[in-house]
Amino acid sequence: xxxxxxxxxxxxFRRFSQRVMPSLSFATGLALLVGLYFALxxxxxDYQQGETVRIMFVHVPSAWLSMAxxxxxxxxxxxxLVWRHPLAALVARAAAPVGACFALVCLITGSLWGxxxxxxxxxxxxxxxxxxxxxxxxxxxIALSRAYDxxxxxxxxxxxxxxxxxxNLPIIKFSVDWWNTLHQPAxxxxxxxxxxxxxxxxxxxxxxxxxxxxxxxxxxxxxETEIDRRRLEIADQSA
Amino acid sequence: xxxxxxxxxxxxxxxxxxxGDVTVVLAFFVVATVLFPLGIGPESNLLAxxxxxxxxxxxxxxxxxxxxxxxxxxxxxxxxDLLLLAPWPLELAALAKCAAHWIVTGLPLVVLAPFxxxxxxxxxxxxxxxxxxxxxxxPTLSLIGGLAAALTLxxxxxxxxxxxxxxxxxxxxxxxxxxxxxxxxxxxxxxxxLAILGALALVALATTPWAMAAALRQAGE
Numbered sequence: 001x002x003x004x005x006x007x008x009x010x011x012x013f014r015r016f017s018q019r020v021m022p023s024l025s026f027a028t029g030l031a032l033l034v035g036l037y038f039a040l041x042x043x044x045x046d047y048q049q050g051e052t053v054r055i056m057f058v059h060v061p062s063a064w065l066s067m068a069x070x071x072x073x074x075x076x077x078x079x080x081l082v083w084r085h086p087l088a089a090l091v092a093r094a095a096a097p098v099g100a101c102f103a104l105v106c107l108i109t110g111s112l113w114g115x116x117x118x119x120x121x122x123x124x125x126x127x128x129x130x131x132x133x134x135x136x137x138x139x140x141x142i143a144l145s146r147a148y149d150x151x152x153x154x155x156x157x158x159x160x161x162x163x164x165x166x167x168n169l170p171i172i173k174f175s176v177d178w179w180n181t182l183h184q185p186a187x188x189x190x191x192x193x194x195x196x197x198x199x200x201x202x203x204x205x206x207x208x209x210x211x212x213x214x215x216x217x218x219x220x221x222x223x224e225t226e227i228d229r230r231r232l233e234i235a236d237q238s239a
Numbered sequence: 240x241x242x243x244x245x246x247x248x249x250x251x252x253x254x255x256x257x258x259g260d261v262t263v264v265l266a267f268f269v270v271a272t273v274l275f276p277l278g279i280g281p282e283s284n285l286l287a288x289x290x291x292x293x294x295x296x297x298x299x300x301x302x303x304x305x306x307x308x309x310x311x312x313x314x315x316x317x318x319x320d321l322l323l324l325a326p327w328p329l330e331l332a333a334l335a336k337c338a339a340h341w342i343v344t345g346l347p348l349v350v351l352a353p354f355x356x357x358x359x360x361x362x363x364x365x366x367x368x369x370x371x372x373x374x375x376x377x378p379t380l381s382l383i384g385g386l387a388a389a390l391t392l393x394x395x396x397x398x399x400x401x402x403x404x405x406x407x408x409x410x411x412x413x414x415x416x417x418x419x420x421x422x423x424x425x426x427x428x429x430x431x432x433l434a435i436l437g438a439l440a441l442v443a444l445a446t447t448p449w450a451m452a453a454a455l456r457q458a459g460e
Binding site for chain 2: 081133136137143148149153154156157160161163164165168171172174178
């Protein structure tokens with residue numbers, strides 16, 4: 001909690017983020033290089049999926065991060081509404097498009113993978129559908145936070161939406177699962193199998209780690225931009 | 240509770256004195272539904288198969304159509320400021336607005352939908368199931384839509400934004416509402432679907448008034 005209060009001052013946060021930025025960028029680049037080496041060169045092709053399994057090394061981390069990103073939005077929304085944490089709004093504004101991009105990457109790579117494996121770019125599979133709905137929830141959050149002339153109102157409305165969305169996500173997931181089994185019970189695709197071989201798991205974890213670093217890096221850069229933008233707006237108003 | 244009924248009665252009276260707002264919504268529901276056979280073709284097996292989904296989607300759109308004025312009129316003429324100052328909970332006021340919205344749009348849709356279902360060739364049991372699911376499901380649509388209306392109050396392009404916010408949250412209701420009729424058509428019992436629709440309505444009833452009140456307080460600041 002003390003750390004949160006420490007970073008609540010945007011100027012202090014800016015100094016902090018500028019200090020960690022060089023080493024964070026370096027770590028992100030390095031982890032991406034190692035992860036891509038494992039994913040594209042070192043790991044063997046899957047015995048069923050062939051070379052297309054390599055798409056999974058981008059697809060799965062994107063899916064994880066897009067879900068974690070929405071959870072982050074909900075936490076930020078709660079801290080904005082409860083403690084009026086001044087930085088939470090800026091971080092949420094910065095993080096929502098990043099999370100939406102990861103959801104979109106997940107959808108696109110998924111459909112590129114589905115074309116050779118399932119023979120079609122899109123099936124109304126429960127997981128695909130709920131990821132699509134998550135993407136729509138992100139779009140709603142982004143649109144709402146930018147729909148007001150007064151940015152504070154947009155931030156707080158989006159915070160309420162993030163909390164309601166976080167309550168509804170499990171319900172949506174459950175209902176989509178139910179809907180899918182009702183409509184096409186036989187064609188449920190199963191990915192991977194009971195366990196993942198270490199040769200696949202190592203690059204996956206490396207890629208997940210590097211994507212996490214990339215997510216943090218992008219959010220930090222975008223948060224700094226938001227702070228600058230607010231400063232300019234305030235300077236503009238007082239001038 | 241007198242405040243609650245007074246607010247519902249006031250909203251109903253406002254609608255009664257200007258009935259055009261509601262009849263337009265109902266006309267939209269009928270016209271939108273009728274467009275589907277024209278677009279897809281008059282084959283009766285196909286129409287009976289898609290009837291539940293079409294009617295549910297049309298009901299969802301129709302209930303969204305009238306929502307952007309739900310709080311906006313009160314916001315513009317200052318009623319909302321008085322509600323904010325009033326010594327009784329804003330959550331109840333928001334709930335009363337949603338209740339009035341449901342009475343003037345949700346309830347007529349419940350009555351109207353079975354007649355359109357006949358045109359789609361649904362049998363008697365399916366028509367009953369349609370009316371039952373709409374009766375249990377439309378309150379959820381009014382509550383979620385009311386939340387979206389409160390969140391977009393005073394925003395730019397609030398109408399389109401409202402739909403973008405409300406539609407993903409309405410997906411569970413749509414799935415179980417339309418799914419119930421399909422289950423019925425397969426000769427199975429649809430009480431599970433009805434129970435889940437009721438559960439969704441109760442969850443919406445327990446969560447959305449707080450969020451609506453929070454959003455309205457910000458709008459009033």
